[in-house]
Amino acid sequence: xxxxxxxxxxxxxxxxxxxxxxxxxxxxxxxxxxxxxxxxxxxxxxxxxxxxxxxxxxxxxxxxxxxxxxxxxxxxxxxxxxxxxxxxxxxxxxxxxxxxxxxxxxxxxxxxxxxxxxxxxxxxxxxxxxxxxxxxxxxxxxxxxxxxxxxxxxxxxxxxxxxxxxxxxxxxxxxxxxxxxxxxxxxxxxxxxxxxxxxxxxxxxxxxxxxxxxxxxxxxxxxxxxxxxxxxxxxxxxxxxxxxxxxxxxxxxxxxxxxxxxxxxxxxxxxxxxxxxxxxxxxxxxxxxxxxxxxxxxxxxxxxxxxxxxxxxxxxxxxxxxxxxxx
Amino acid sequence: xxxxxxxxxxxxxxxxxxxxxxxxxxxxxxxxxxxxxxxxxxxxxxxxxxxxxxxxxxxxxxxxxxxxxxxxxxxxxxxxxxxxxxxxxxxxxxxxxxxxxxxxxxxxxxxxxxxxxxxxxxxxxxxxxxxxxxxxxxxxxxxxxxxxxxxxxxxxxxxxxxxxxxxxxxxxxxxxxxxxxxxxxxxxxxxxxxxxxxxxxxxxxxxxxxxxxxxxxxxxxxxxxxxxxxxxxxxxxxxxxxxxxxxxxxxxxxxxxxxxxxxxxxxxxxxxxxxxxxxxxxxxxxxxxxxxxxxxxxxxxxxxxxxxxxxxxxxxxxxxxxxxxxx
Numbered sequence: 001x002x003x004x005x006x007x008x009x010x011x012x013x014x015x016x017x018x019x020x021x022x023x024x025x026x027x028x029x030x031x032x033x034x035x036x037x038x039x040x041x042x043x044x045x046x047x048x049x050x051x052x053x054x055x056x057x058x059x060x061x062x063x064x065x066x067x068x069x070x071x072x073x074x075x076x077x078x079x080x081x082x083x084x085x086x087x088x089x090x091x092x093x094x095x096x097x098x099x100x101x102x103x104x105x106x107x108x109x110x111x112x113x114x115x116x117x118x119x120x121x122x123x124x125x126x127x128x129x130x131x132x133x134x135x136x137x138x139x140x141x142x143x144x145x146x147x148x149x150x151x152x153x154x155x156x157x158x159x160x161x162x163x164x165x166x167x168x169x170x171x172x173x174x175x176x177x178x179x180x181x182x183x184x185x186x187x188x189x190x191x192x193x194x195x196x197x198x199x200x201x202x203x204x205x206x207x208x209x210x211x212x213x214x215x216x217x218x219x220x221x222x223x224x225x226x227x228x229x230x231x232x233x234x235x236x237x238x239x240x241x242x243x244x245x246x247x248x249x250x251x252x253x254x255x256x257x258x259x260x261x262x263x264x265x266x267x268x269x270x271x272x273x274x275x276x277x278x279x280x281x282x283x284x285x286x287x288x289x290x291x292x293x294x295x296x297x298x299x300x301x302x303x304x305x306x307x308x309x310x311x312x313x314x315x316x317x318x319x320x321x322x323x324x325x326x327x
Numbered sequence: 328x329x330x331x332x333x334x335x336x337x338x339x340x341x342x343x344x345x346x347x348x349x350x351x352x353x354x355x356x357x358x359x360x361x362x363x364x365x366x367x368x369x370x371x372x373x374x375x376x377x378x379x380x381x382x383x384x385x386x387x388x389x390x391x392x393x394x395x396x397x398x399x400x401x402x403x404x405x406x407x408x409x410x411x412x413x414x415x416x417x418x419x420x421x422x423x424x425x426x427x428x429x430x431x432x433x434x435x436x437x438x439x440x441x442x443x444x445x446x447x448x449x450x451x452x453x454x455x456x457x458x459x460x461x462x463x464x465x466x467x468x469x470x471x472x473x474x475x476x477x478x479x480x481x482x483x484x485x486x487x488x489x490x491x492x493x494x495x496x497x498x499x500x501x502x503x504x505x506x507x508x509x510x511x512x513x514x515x516x517x518x519x520x521x522x523x524x525x526x527x528x529x530x531x532x533x534x535x536x537x538x539x540x541x542x543x544x545x546x547x548x549x550x551x552x553x554x555x556x557x558x559x560x561x562x563x564x565x566x567x568x569x570x571x572x573x574x575x576x577x578x579x580x581x582x583x584x585x586x587x588x589x590x591x592x593x594x595x596x597x598x599x600x601x602x603x604x605x606x607x608x609x610x611x612x613x614x615x616x617x618x619x620x621x622x623x624x625x626x627x628x629x630x631x632x633x634x635x636x637x638x639x640x641x642x643x644x645x646x647x648x649x650x651x652x653x654x
Contacts, residue, residue, distance in 0.1 A: 030476045081438060085431035104412035104479060107434060111408060112472035114441050118465045123458035124451030131450035134461075138445045145439035149357045152431060 003317040006310060007048060010061060014047045017069050021120065033097045033109040034116070037076050040092060046177060047072045048318075050184035053198050055311030059188020067133065067183045070120035074137070075176060077113040078144050080106050085152070086235075114141065122187075129186040136186070140179040147172030154238055158262055165243050166207070174206025197305035200298075205319060208295035212325060214239035215288045218276060233275050236266030240291070241284050248282040296323040330644040333637065334375060337388060341374045344396050348447065360424045360436040361443070364403050367419060373504060374399045375645075377511035380525050382638030386515020394460065394510045397447035401464070402503060404440040405471050407433055412479070413562075441468065449514075456513040463513070467506040474499030481565055485589055492570050493534070501533025524632035531626035532646060535619045539652060541566035542615045545603060560602050563593030567618070568611050575609040623650045 022038050023031050047068025054064035082088075083096040084106050090096060098106035121137055124130040150168040154160055181202035185195045217232040218241060232239050242261065249255055257278055261267050267275060279285055299319055306312045349365050350358050374395025381391035409415075410423040411433050417423060425433035448464055451457040477495040481487055508529035512522045544559040545568060559566050569588065576582055584605055588594050594602060606612055626646055633639045 027473060027476045027480060029480055030473060081434050085434060103430075105476075107408050107412060107437075108472050108476055110434075111437070111441075112469055114438075115465050115468035115472065118445070118461075118468070123461065125458060130458075131452060134445075134450065138442050141445070142439055142442035145435050145442065146354060146357060149354045149432075149435055153354060153356055 003314040006052075006314050007318070010048055010051045010065075011044055013062065013065055014044050014051070014068055014072070017065050018072065021069060022116070029101075029105060030108055030112055033080075033101055033105055034113060036100070037080055037091075037097060037109070037113075038073070040094070041072065041076065042092060044068075044072060046075055046180040049177065049180040049202060049315075050187075052311045052315055052318075053181040053184030053190075053202075054188035056198065056306055056309065056315060057185050057188040057190030057194045058307055058309075059190070061184075061188075061311065064184045064187040066120045066122070067187055068180070070117040070137065071176070071180045071183065073113050073117040073120070074141065074144070077110045077117070078148070078176075080110040080113070082148060085148070127187065129189070133183050133186050136179050136182050140176060143171045143175045147175070155236065155265075157238075159246075160238055160243060162243055162247075165238070165240065169207060169210040170203075173210040174203050177206035177209065178202040193305050194307070197302040200302045201315070201319075204295045204299035205322065208292045208299070209322065211240045211288055211295070212292050212322075214241055215285065215292070216325065217241075218279065219285060230269070230272035230275070233261070233272050234266050234269055236261065236264070240288055241279055244284045244287050245279060245282055248284065248287075249278065251281075254278050254282065293323065296320075330637075330641040333379075333641050334645070337375055337378045337392075338371055340389065340392055341371050341378070341395055341399070344392050345399065348396060349443070356428075356432060357435060357439055360407075360428055360432055361440060363427070364407055364418075364424060364436070364440075365400070367421070368399065368403065369419060371395075371399060373402055373507040376504065376507040376529060376642075377514075379638045379642055379645075380508040380511030380517075380529075381515035383525065383633055383636065383642060384512050384515040384517030384521045385634060385636075386517070388511075388515075388638065391511045391514040393447045393449070394514055395507070397444040397464065398503070398507045398510065400440050400444040400447070401468065401471070404437045404444070405475070405503075407437040407440070409475060412475070454514065456516070460510050460513050463506050463509050467503055470498045470502045474502070482563065482592075484565075486573075487565055487570060489570055489574075492565070492567065496534060496537040497530075500537040501530050504533035504536070505529040520632050521634070524629040527629045528626045528642070528646075531622045532649065535622035535626070536649065538567045538615055538619050538622070539649075541568055542612065542619070543652065544568075545606065546612060557596070557599035557602070560588070560599050561593050561596055563588065563591070567615055568606055571611045571614050572606060572609055575611065575614075576605065578608075581605050581609065620650065623647075 018038050018041075022035050024035075025031050047065070050068035050071055051061040051064045055061040079091060080097050083091055084098045084103050088096050089099050096106070097109055118137070121134055122130045127133065147168060147170070151172050154164065154168050178199055181198040182195060185198045190198070214232065217239065218230060220229065242258070245254070246258055249258055257271070257274060261275070296319060300316070303312065303316060345365050345368075349362050352358050374392070377395035377398055378388040378391045382388040406418060407424050410418055411425045411430050415423050416426050423433070424436055445464070448461055449457045454460065474495060474497075478499050481491065481495050505526055508525040509522060512525045517525070541559065544566065545557060547556065569585070572581070573585055576585055584598070584601060588602070623646060627643070630639065630643060
């Protein structure tokens with residue numbers, strides 16, 4: 001099988017497990033939004049990573065499906081709660097839960113999802129590394145909350161630097177991707193070396209992924225990416241692009257536009273193109289692309305520790321595709 | 328030691344463990360509200376129940392402290408999120424977290440508390456029943472969310488009956504008290520019979536406790552109970568008193584007042600005394616007190632299965648005090 005076939009195969013198993021696991025229970029008011037958020041969940045990058053990590057270390061990937069789904073539920077829980085806090089009306093082109101229902105429903109849906117995620121993790125009778133897996137999962141839950149708080153604080157600050165930016169995206173985005181791989185590697189009974197290598201690979205992928213997200217907000221082909229361009233600019237998000245621009249901009253005009261962006265927590269839509277020009281003038285897109293390439297290259301360097309099998313090959317191919325954002 | 332001394336002793340251990348466990352970490356924005364809600368937490372009924380349940384079945388109560396604190400954190404997580412949903416400005420006489428900070432902070436504080444609660448549960452290397460304890464805890468997290476949704480739906484309905492009321496308070500209140508005892512009994516390696524008996528006892532205590540709460544909203548000595556009388560009436564809560572009154576009231580005046588209560592989701596403060604008269608006229612307080620006595624008596628009936636030791640004696644004394652609401 002080529003890597004797309006492997007991906008499709010495990011994606012279908014993951015979707016099947018999600019569909020059968022997410023409850024069709026009473027109270028409907030709680031479980032309907034849970035089913036709603038778990039449907040049409042996109043690429044399922046995290047559970048795929050869990051599943052292939054089990055394969056990479058020589059385990060049976062199918063045994064990692066439940067843990068992958070647990071991670072995916074945890075990820076979606078963060079989306080449900082983040083959307084309330086960010087007051088976002090849309091997610092993946094559909095109404096967010098707090099919009100379609102209300103905030104109370106969205107809070108409770110997120111809360112109950114944590115319970116359902118934990119319920120999917122193996123217990124010690126089912127897996128010899130159950131304790132390790134649960135510890136990673138619990139750390140992850142804590143870190144992702146810390147990351148969201150850092151993100152909130154980050155967006156309230158006038159001045160931030162790259163190290164704060166990296167700390168925030170590390171906790172908010174990269175660690176969950178790291179945990180996805182780690183848990184899969186434990187399910188497959190990976191060695192310490194393998195686990196360490198997968199940890200680094202996944203961490204770099206996660207960081208690259210976030211910076212790419214920041215970049216694509218301005219440069220994506222709108223039809224492919226499905227989002228409006230410049231959303232982060234309108235919302236006043238301090239992305240990699242903004243922080244880089246703050247470091248690079250020297251002309252009065254550029255500094256003024258960046259100040260306006262900071263002071264007003266964003267810019268009106270008609271100024272998105274001015275910011276685009278500013279980014280281009282200051283080489284911001286190139287710097288972002290180089291950072292992304294550097295991170296993906298760093299990830300690749302850890303591959304030599306891993307077993308050579310179809311799952312390792314698949315992860316490498318996935319990583320290359322991600323670097324181009326084909327998938 | 329008499330039962331108050333035992334209570335004080337374990338209460339001090341619980342308070343000490345809470346103080347040392349709840350993190351003094353960055354980000355402050357997340358951990359300051361966590362410390363805030365865990366301070367001055369009242370009677371700590373749930374962790375006390377966990378601890379003495381371990382002793383009742385013959386185990387070392389001190390080994391159950393961590394699980395008790397986990398339960399107490401879970402309980403407080405529900406308060407933090409419920410207060411957002413109910414838009415409550417005060418809790419235990421202090422500002423709620425979403426009031427003192429904001430809703431986003433309160434959502435995230437609650438979320439991270441779940442992680443910290445899980446982290447306190449034993450793993451399989453630490454306790455032979457770790458899997459059972461974790462399963463009870465996860466079920467509890469799910470049930471408490473279901474209970475809160477039922478409560479929300481319950482308060483939106485015009486007509487409810489006692490079975491719906493009991494289903495709601497069972498999930499929202501009684502089960503957590505039940506889980507507190509169950510987890511303690513597992514820590515102490517209780518037998519199936521002991522666990523079953525403690526399950527029943529705790530369940531009945533939980534139900535009685537909630538009905539008592541409903542009753543005390545109207546009848547408490549304001550200074551002792553620390554709350555304003557008739558809060559539930561103003562907020563339009565469908566308490567045991569209201570549901571009983573709906574069944575009993577026959578006069579046009581009474582029916583009209585109850586309809587006004589339902590139609591307007593509560594009554595203005597100046598009508599609290601009218602409702603008090605209505606409750607008295609229809610014997611509602613007596614019915615509530617009889618129900619409470621019945622539940623506490625049912626709890627007492629399961630005591631014959633339990634070992635006779637100072638912890639069992641203490642639980643019985645606690646139960647009697649609760650029936651009088653002395654503690």
